[in-house]
Amino acid sequence: MLDHVKHPKVRTRLPPLNALRAFDATARHLTVVKAADELSVTPSAVSHQLRILEDALGVQLFTRNKTRLKLTPHGEALLPSIRAAFQMIAVAAANLNDSAMRGDLVVSAPIGLTSRLITRHIGEFLLAHPDVNFKLITSNDDKEVYLLSVDVCIRYGTGIWPNRQVKLLSHVELFPVCSPAMTNAAGGLHELNDLKRHVLLCEDDGTEWTRWLLATGANSDGFRMAEMGNAHSAIESALHGQGAALGDSLLVGDDLLKGDLVRLFNTAITAKHAYYIVCRPEICDSPLVAGFVDWLRTRVGIATYNLSVNSSS
The missing domain is CATH 1.10.10.10 (Winged helix-like DNA-binding domain superfamily/Winged helix DNA-binding domain)
Structure with a gap:
């Protein structure tokens, strides 16, 4: 520099x-x-x-x-x-490959990514490619990775899927988010201990929340946690004022930008896993698959940029 x-x-x-x-x-x-x-x-x-x-x-x-x-x-x-x-x-x-941008495209992705990013913006891709027959499967199950009927899998995991081409889509950071109503309520949310008055919504057994609390210098004593099954459910519950969730930086950008969610505190931790694009080696460079992956990378880049702008404002 x-x-x-x-x-x-x-x-x-x-x-x-x-x-x-x-x-x-x-x-x-x-x-x-x-x-x-x-x-x-x-x-x-x-x-x-x-x-x-x-x-x-x-x-x-x-x-x-x-x-x-x-x-x-x-x-x-x-x-x-x-x-x-x-x-x-x-x-x-x-445009040079318009003739190749046609046919069936089957994509499998976790519920958080489908609900909070792909379904909110997929119209951009479909409008640009009217001859594509698009099908979205909501799943993070590895079985679709090895199905010939599925063209592209986006997976949240370790990045290890034998006999498949695997490319990193995005690392993610985790930080607490809640509805504005919670921060504006009597007492507000100004200090870490204020979270003890609310439920900490988890996608797992509370491991990530415990990691985040340790990163702040605290431990999990005195905090109430509730398992919600997946990140999307935890974030959706937080959006409706039911508690605070750990926001995945790839999933909460739209909600933060619109003001439907607010970020709590400055501490963030890197998630143990990341999002990957997984597909069969013989089709990964086909115009249809490559075109979708390019669109998805662009959309992820926009989400990341919007989050950085929101965090710095």
Whole structure:
């Protein structure tokens, strides 16, 4: 990164494409490590490309805020144009393969991702590809991974599925969320101990909540937990004022942006697992599968960016 801001220079040459890709990925994730994961390169390679771009433009694009990066005003100004340019390239490439973007596409994904991201935005993909017959299966069961009738599986897990191509979709962070009504109620929610007056809604046996409490320096004594079966149910219950849930950073972005949920405290922990794209090696590069995966990555990137904006505002 540059230690200071240089005056912009007038130039006629375009910046290197790899540097622009590194900037786009880093701006969405706000960490070099996650950007490197997406681009399948090392973090040092991403940092090198960012320095090349900053040197080429003569401005600083990021500053470091504790463990995360933050876009500078120059970076904020550049991002929309870069994102629009990449979108135009993607659309142009898709148009070349319009004849291949037709037929049946069967996707299997966990209920949280289907309910809180895919079903809210799938119209974008279907509108762009009217000849695709789309079917969504709500599941995180590994049986669909090995069914020939399923084209793409999005799975939350360890990333190990033998005999299948596995690509990282997104790591996630966990942090408490609740309805605004809970924070506005008598007594409010200002300190950690205030959570003892409310139910902690869990998707599991409370392991992740216990990890989060330990990260704050507390333990689980005095906190009441209730198992809700999955992350979607826990978040939905929190949205309706039934308690506080651990928000998955990929699932609560829309609700935070709209103000239906609010984030509690600044502490976040990295989830033990991540989201992966899993499919049969022989079809993963087909235009239909690749087109859907590209759309999903773009939508996940937007969700991540919106969350970062919400967190910094």
